[in-house]
Amino acid sequence: MNKYLLKGGTVATFVQATNQPGAFKADVLVEGSTITQIKENIDAAPDVEEIDCKDKWITPGFIDTHKHIYATVLRGNHADMLFTEYLVKYLWTVQGTLTPEEVAIGELAGCLDALNNGVTTLLDHFHAANTPAHAEASLKAAVDPGARVVWAPDQLSPNTQLFPTLEYATDAETLQWQRERLKEWGANGGKLRADGRVLLGWAFDRLGFGRKPTVPHEQLLAEARAIPVQTVTAHIQSAEQVLLWRDAGLLGPDVVFSHCCGLVGHAPLNEEAWKALRDSGTAIGTSPEDELGMALGNGVVVFDAVERGVKVGIGADTNSVNSGDLFTAMRFALQDARFREQQRVQAAKEAVPFKHKYGSVDVFRLATLGGAEVLGLANIIGTVEVGKKADLLIFDTNSVNLAGADDPFSGVVCLAAGEDIEFVFVDGEVVKKNHRLVREWAPIARELKSRAEDIRKRWPADVLEGTWKRWYDIIVNQSRP
Missing domain, CATH: 3.20.20.140 (Metal-dependent hydrolases)
Known part of the structure; x- marks a missing residue:
């Protein structure tokens, strides 16, 4: 079972029971797929991987x-x-x-x-x-x-x-x-x-x-x-x-x-x-x-x-x-x-x-x-709370986009981009680490480009434009009195 301690970060989340937002300093312990503790000064057990979250925001996915x-x-x-x-x-x-x-x-x-x-x-x-x-x-x-x-x-x-x-x-x-x-x-x-x-x-x-x-x-x-x-x-x-x-x-x-x-x-x-x-x-x-x-x-x-x-x-x-x-x-x-x-x-x-x-x-x-x-899933995701699934983001506030920002809500909404996310957890699994996807992207990019090129060759832009013009002319003619 994976265990992670997110140490010394600022948690920014809504609280489901009160429907109120909060931003506070805390450690977050993830055991398996679940958030099991949120409080300051959690001691890491020997089998827990510690992630330094100083100058980081921890939010729900x-x-x-x-x-x-x-x-x-x-x-x-x-x-x-x-x-x-x-x-x-x-x-x-x-x-x-x-x-x-x-x-x-x-x-x-x-x-x-x-x-x-x-x-x-x-x-x-x-x-x-x-x-x-x-x-x-x-x-x-x-x-x-x-x-x-x-x-x-x-x-x-x-x-x-x-x-x-x-x-x-x-x-x-x-x-x-x-x-x-x-x-x-x-x-x-x-x-x-x-x-x-x-x-x-x-x-x-x-x-x-x-x-x-x-x-x-x-x-x-x-x-x-x-x-x-x-x-x-x-x-x-x-x-x-x-x-x-x-x-x-x-x-x-x-x-x-x-x-x-x-x-x-x-x-x-x-x-x-x-x-x-x-x-x-x-x-x-x-x-x-x-x-x-x-x-x-x-x-x-x-x-x-x-x-x-x-x-x-x-x-x-x-x-x-x-x-x-x-x-x-x-x-x-x-x-x-x-x-x-x-x-x-x-x-x-x-x-x-x-x-x-x-x-x-x-x-x-x-x-x-x-x-x-x-989605009917608020009982398991959507907030950073004990008992919820560990679907979490860690934002690096020393990034070019976020350095100097002090409010995580306005920072995330108005300033941040994907490049500022250092870690992504889903169900307690790390899928992005150190600002990079864990899954190798290069072979996927190569196939994506190749398949897209095949589709564009089958459907040249001028053919699609001609089809659209024909359809548009029908619509315009039908709308005339």
Whole structure:
């Protein structure tokens, strides 16, 4: 059993019982997968490895509540795209042609990218489960690096036709094998890794998207919950979609809706949807960077949810669109909320506020305890407390980014980057040490680059641009009176 004593650091964490933040000097003892002591002046036993944490911050690992991990195989390809352009140039074209090997290297690289940036837990909405081979490749790669993952394959098949209209000829076949595999994957109570670090979820982008299954929605979700899956997740934009789930009786504390940008604002239908979310315990996983960058809605709903008592976390979404870290996501969430509050103050002609309405500590919570609540895992992760799993980060405050900073919450949220994280623990295992991943990165980088090049050769940029122009012209013509 691994034992570590994190000696002389500053612990920065929320306390779950009080929902209050605290930063204090303490030693942290990790035995096996668990935090067993937090206090000053713990004496190290002979079998304990001591880590000098003088001038270090010890925090919980970050929790990403919405991620398509495998898409790292095309890192940056979609950074300048509108959302509809992304659909046409990727989801409805390229994605259906990916090989299991391309999916696997994207998944592996994406998990390691997350760990390098202090993201210890991810909700993986895996929407490239084109065949059983694709799903197994993704799962193996998610289990391998040591991250904590809720792996949620999406039951939707890739489209079989794009023009003149979208068609999904293999939908029934895909749904059938997924239902069968879901039971197989869940045979151990949803544990996909022996130590419970990887759990089974299910992504369900059907209700409200016009994709009617041969089996009723209610039956499909009842089957998944009977396994049980840890989380049911879906992309949701509008109040109408939320209410479809409510009226079908499908909302619940195991449901995580992604984005929900259409709920920004105080329209009556929005408030009805917010009430449905709060009353059912349904959560939201936002991804502030791409929601703003791809023009997905009126803003980021993070603090709209907080103010209404709805569980909410943040995520990085897709490495093919934006960065895979949560530092960027935290900053986007915070500054978008501040901008919108300033707009409100100006529109209402109120006095200039004395202080910002939201601070660094608020988004720190979203990336730690808030994310754990979203995934139903707050009993084991999300805070640095005795009895919790040892999912921990150690920040070096002598780094170029952090030297001179004295507040760990504003330091982590507003100043830090992955390079400042000296150690990352997941379940008591060291996965990053001395600022470097324990797993050798060079061979993974070589394969990642090779697989990405293969995909780009199959799908030249000019071909995708022509496909997008054809689709765009159809949309414009249909919108004309």
